[in-house]
Amino acid sequence: MEPEEGEESVIVISDNEGENDGETSVFIIEHSPEVAETSKEKSTEVVDEECGLAITYSKKGNVMPHARYDCVEQDFMRTENDISEPAGNNLNFCEQCYCYICDKPASECQYWKLPSICHCNAHNKSTYWKAHRDVALAGALSIFDFNLVEIDSELRHGGALLQKFWLELALEYNKYLMGIIMTRNHLIPCICVCHNQFKRLCEICQMNHVEIRLYSYTPVFNMVNKFMHQAEKEKPKSAAIMMIGVAKEILLHKQPPQEVFNKDDRTSTPKQAVPIFMQRLTNSLQRMLVLSDFPPYLFNKLKAFYKTLPFPSYCFAFTNSLNVLSWDDHFLTSILRGQNITGHRQKKGRKEMLWEELSVVQARVERMEAREEYRELVRYLRVIKCSDTLKLRILQDKVPFYFCKYGDFHSAAQSFHLSSSLSCCTACRLTPYQYVVYLKIFKTGTVPARCELSDEGRWTFVKGATSIRNCALLKCALRILFVNDILYRDIHCWTQLIQIHSSSCILGEEELQVPPPVFVKSTAVLAAAILEDLKNGIVGLPKAFSSVLQRESALILITVAAAQMLHKKLSVMNIVLPLIIAYGKNFWALKLLFDSLSVKEEVLHHFCALLSSNIRVYKSVLIDAFKCHDADYVSDLVTLFLSFKQATIQSVSIPVLNVLVEAWHEFKTKECLWTETLHSFLQNKVIPAMEMLNTAQFTELRNKINRLF
Template sequence: MEPEEGDESVIVISDTEGENDGETSVFIVENSPEVADTSKEKSTEVIDEECGLAITYSKKGNVMPHARYDCVEQDFMRTENEISEPVGNNLNFCEQCYCYICDKPASECQYWKLPSICHCNAHNKSKYWKAHRDVALTGALSIFNFNLVDIDSELRHGGALLQKFWLELALEYNKYLMGIITTRNCLIPCMCICHKQFKMYCEMCQMNHVEIRLYSYTPVFNMVNNFLNQAEKEKSKAAGIMMMGVAKEIILHKQPPQEVFNKDDQTSSPRQAVPIFMHRITNSLQRMLVLSDLPPYLFNKLKAFYKTLTLPSCCFAFTNSLNVLSWEDPFLTSILRGQNITGHRQKKGRKEMLWEDFPVVQARVERMEAREEYRELVRYLRVIKCNDTVKLRGLQDKVPFYFCKYGDFHSAAQSFHVNSSLSCCTACRLTSYQYMVYLKILKTGTVPAGCELSDEGRWTFVKGTGTIKNCLLLKCALRILFVNQVLYRDAHSWSRLIQIHCNSFTLGEDVLPVPPPVFVKSTAVLAASILEDLKKGIVGLPKTFSSVLHRESALILVTVAAAQMLHKNLSVMNIVLPLIVAYGKNFWALKLLFDSLSVKEEVLHHFCAMLSNNIYVYKSMLIDAFKCHDADYVSDLVTLFLSFKQATIQSVSIPVLNVLVEAWHEFKTKECLWTQTLHSFLQNKVIPAMEMLNTAQFIELRNKINRLF
């Protein structure tokens, strides 16, 4: 193609480095005497038969900016790594020559002819100069061997901050190595007065005034700590290289010989401070590799660079700390997808298990929770091994909750126990609050909206296998109590269990039909043997619990279990009132509880005494129960206590009526019918019953009641 008239230059410049076979990247076409002046004849043709080149047009071109080694005006001599002085004519340059290292005009390069640097000798055929150019272009990023196309603005920003930090750290570390000259007297005050009075040092105190050199790593520690704080605020790419760059520098810090430092201050020497920083850096990088969606090249570069670090003896514990599996790793994905349920694999003839540091495990749990990947989370936690078994166990204890989050309530109920032998498992570590929340989840088929096992906030229904049968819920709840001794002795846990089998989570009006006395008695006898089997791990229940009266059977079983617990643990308990309130208006089951306790007179006496005391101490609990029910509830409760032949149980009605009388003004706010019913009950049944008992306490209470009318 012929250039248009008015063009001033024609020049061909190589667009790649290191790929040209020739010595230059510019091919010059000079004017030929055989070519006529273009203004006179543009179609003149000159043919070079040897090269097979036909030139139909030529014009002297303007020289474009170029590297010094490509200059056509000044000769250039190539050497591999000569830096002591300029070679040959390399020092000279034309106006368009650029420094290969600095990417600046040669006239502006301050290292052009500087001995020991000599940028004028740089060229693209030398490995030394190419590496030097890469360092100049990428700065601190050169240690990671990035491809230039991979370096974006975020990485450049992190590299610039790291480069600046290295310079500042070097100055501060040099100050530390120089130390401060002082006397021993500054550390251990001299008590001798010889030098104060006689202006001389005696033999005893002379050693206290010898000059020593003190070293304090604390300023270096503070500088590194501040930089790490800054790194944690940056985006993931920049933060990663900043932290890795810090690790590269601090592992080289050493203590001077015979250093004197404060052993109680962990910031005063590298041997104490460096492990602290390495722990922080590795934990941060571990979490970053899991939580941040780093591009694969950066993910692998960080891991590879960490392996190249030569850790000092005080940091050997951090070896291989960054061997974090990517989310795309075949071993990990096979586990998350349920294809590998053991967490083991064969690799090169050796059996390997999925093992990760706890920060990595914790980060994976956080990410899968945030993405609501609960199935994958259960599979992961069931096979993962960790260096911190106690903390890992805390994460694994949430496996039943994760089952519930995706609607597999049946598996959730089974996952509280490792096996049927009731060995140490999640059930034995549940708190009373967690136990009550789980009972609500399994009973209602709803779960908290978030990822915390909490009764607060919004709850949602879950699509899944549906709620579990009451029979399975009963077995699960009782087995947890038998395993967990803290829950077994907790009245609130038993009260919640009683409530759910009264089919109520609040003090509502849900009342089970009163079963025949014969059925109650026979089921109570059967319940004792069932409970023994449950304690041994035998979890089958008779057909009685799937019959028409299965709800009543379940409440009888729970009541007998509660009575057994009270027989064994009443001496270590301090509250029993929640048990009474939990039954609501199911007084036939409450009567069974007292009948079961009356087998041992001392147990019944202790229980009634504690109950009476609780009514006065926690009277607000009883008043709330009165308000949640109708007046018949109060009447029936008092009637129940008075109906027993044992004076010990009858006496419990006294504190109940005292609380009622003291809070009478609160009940006047209810409907008139409510207070009229109580008024009629007290006049027609309670007062006559008290006249028959005729004890000092009943007489005093009767007088209080009479004053109400």
């Protein structure tokens, strides 16, 4: 190739490239008239016969930007870590020389020849200078030993904020170490008479006016607190870098000797303030390691760096706080997959159990809930151990709910109790609201769409779920009541239990058939023995509860259990009306309840008096029940009360009829047949019965009824 006019030839390439034993095949030829002349003649001239080099084309090359140690114009002397002064000719540079550390032109490097730094000596073959370059490029991230390829924009952002904060924190911490000079009476006001009245200092109060140096770490605390708030708003990677970088600095903060500080301020010394931050930092970092899906290199390097932090004696409790298992840890995965159901393993001849900090447990629960990994969540909660047993127990009490979420209702019913001995278990801690929600779940076979045990919001069917049998539901519901005294004496829990086993306008079920009186009586006797077994942990039910009348048998068992509860707890109750309404049209079962209460006259009298009072106070509840059913319901209810021989039970019909009379105008809005039925019932049944009783109360009520027509 012919060179252009005015260009200078400088490059010579060997035509034996690849056969020179590793030596370079490119030689720089000094500009000479002979070369130029040769170029003009367009001839090939052998320059070195031994090397076999020939000039084929030559021109002066454009020198590209390069590191100082690669400069071809200025010699460079390599040293390992010489920073005292420029070595050899390293101080000199060409126009294209760059500083290896700063990544700036050598002419712009502020530390090019500065003693104790000397960037001019830097090169890529020195371990010292390579580490120095990594620090310069990575900034605060260099402390984590990242490779440059591992540093993404999120990490770099966190490192930049951390680097800036370190400089600001150093200034504020230095102010703390300097202290503030003031007199002692600023801390302890002087009460001496000489000082307050005569405005002079005596020997007694003179000590209160000497100058002291007061130290307050509170400004540092406030600065760190502000930065922590900022970190919590950043993305996970940035936040983790910022938080662990803060820990590195504040753990180095020390109190000056003979420090004087305000004892009323909880943040006036590092010893008081730093543990506060460490608790907050470790909790946040633990949650991020669980929830943020950090890549393995970042996960491991954060943990490794945390172990190198210099924990003072007052922070030793946080030394192992970041020993968080990754999601792919073999021990953890074996538990989540059901391969390890004990939560124990043998490691180096020692037995270990799965133990994690509360914040880690909470984060794992949160993540598995979000991913609907309910089977794994049950396995985890059944074996995990934690120092905060009370808060862990709150999480573990949701295990029955998680069983329900993936459709294993039978296991859910069993999980309320740890053992057949009915020792302290989840059932002991259920609230009345939770109990009612669980009954609805078991009865309908549906669960809340959200991961909250709440009756509100949308409910869904679980795909592939099998509903719990009525017998299993009955045993579970009663056993829970027997071990939980709060539920046992809560009338609404019994109301819900009765509703799901009898007619209910809520569930839209029809009333049960009326069983023969002999069957009711014999089953009631059997129910008493069954209830004793359930209370003692024996959970089997006789074949009678699997017969054709199993629903009726279940209602008899519940009624006998309710009567036993009323015998024990009636004195502490203030409402029983919902219990009566819960039976719906199953008046035969309601009659059994009154018969069971009649065993003790004082209990029956107290119950009827409380029921009558409830009807007068909560008349709207009874009116709603009337509207929910038909006119026959009202008639049959009043007839039931009047059919008893005991005057105490008969008297309950008076407040019921009073409510009916007072709300008569509301019932007129219903179909004509409804009003006619009630009219016929009152005229043909109630008024004759009142005439037979002939009491003052019934006489007054009879007059009210007659005025309606």
